[in-house]
Amino acid sequence: MAGPGDSPAQHLRAKLDTELRALTSREPGTRAGKDPEDLHQMRVATRRMRSVLKLGRQLLGPEAEQVRAELGWLGAALGEVRDYDVLIGHLREVVADFEVADQAAGRRLVSEFVRQRGQAKRRLNRALSSERYAALLSTAARLTQRPDIEPGQGEAEDGEARTVLVGSLRKPHRRLVKAAAALPEDPPDDDLHALRIHSKRLRYAAELARPAAGRKQAKRLRGLVKAAKRLQTVLGDHQDAVVAVSRMRDLLGTATGADAHVGFVAGRIVERELAKRAEARRRWRGLVADIDAAARAVLP
Helix, strand or coil: CCCCCCCCHHHHHHHHHHHHHHHHHHHHHHHHCCHHHHHHHHHHHHHHHHHHHHHHHCCCCHHHHHHHHHHHHHHHHHHHHHHHHHHHHHHHHHHCCCHHHHHHHHHHHHHHHHHHHHHHHHHHHHHHCCHHHHHHHHHHHHHHHCCCCCCCCCCCCCCCCHHHHCCCHHHHHHHHHHHHHCCCCCCCHHHHHHHHHHHHHHHHHHHHHHHHHCHHHHHHHHHHHHHHHHHHHHHHHHHHHHHHHHHHHHCCCHEEEEEECCCCCCCHHHHHHHHHHHHHHHHHHHHHHHHHHHHHHCHH
């Protein structure tokens, strides 16, 4: 792990190395598919690597953007299966809470999404066995190795990493606040999903800056990370509800959806998800204000 005396590029390479190790450690479990958490953590590592590489375009050399683009491809393959895992896990909890008379139809409904997940999982395993994936890992590993002379760097100046990495919070903070302020009273679902992505980028930048910060500033950065997580959780619940409602509607056009009892259960699920969506919409603005206050406490 890099420390306050290391250069910004060293911090970026150290974080990239940590996340690459996390990604590869979760790959066997992702391939096996026994524990959805393996795939989830592999996807998180992919996203964090992309965040590091976006910040490090100029510090890590020309391969950084190439690796970032390839991580986008990998993230999409992982994300397709992860979306099904979230949906299936949530629906099983909802159905288990229904009366016994509706549970069999609920299980038939869930089985359709399990079938679709199986197709997505086979596509993912083909991606993980491809030469493209192997090349991605190889190129990413090269970026974690410190060259004799960092691009554009001599010896790290005192406080340089802190200045650069903490300063990198300004752009994602500004974009988050600006995006939130532009939203109408009843914003489109896609705009709230985009706001969650802004929050995630700010959180990742804050996590990256913490090792370079002094004790007092690191404590404030922890507060910012927690505030961003709270917004992510609420808007994540919102997005999960939006996806569930959309999937229920799509299901009604399939052979499974032609089952009247399944259609009835799907309608019950939609009502629950719309209520969850409404609750998230009630809370998100206050959480953005908390993030803004926490970010202002960090930024000089």
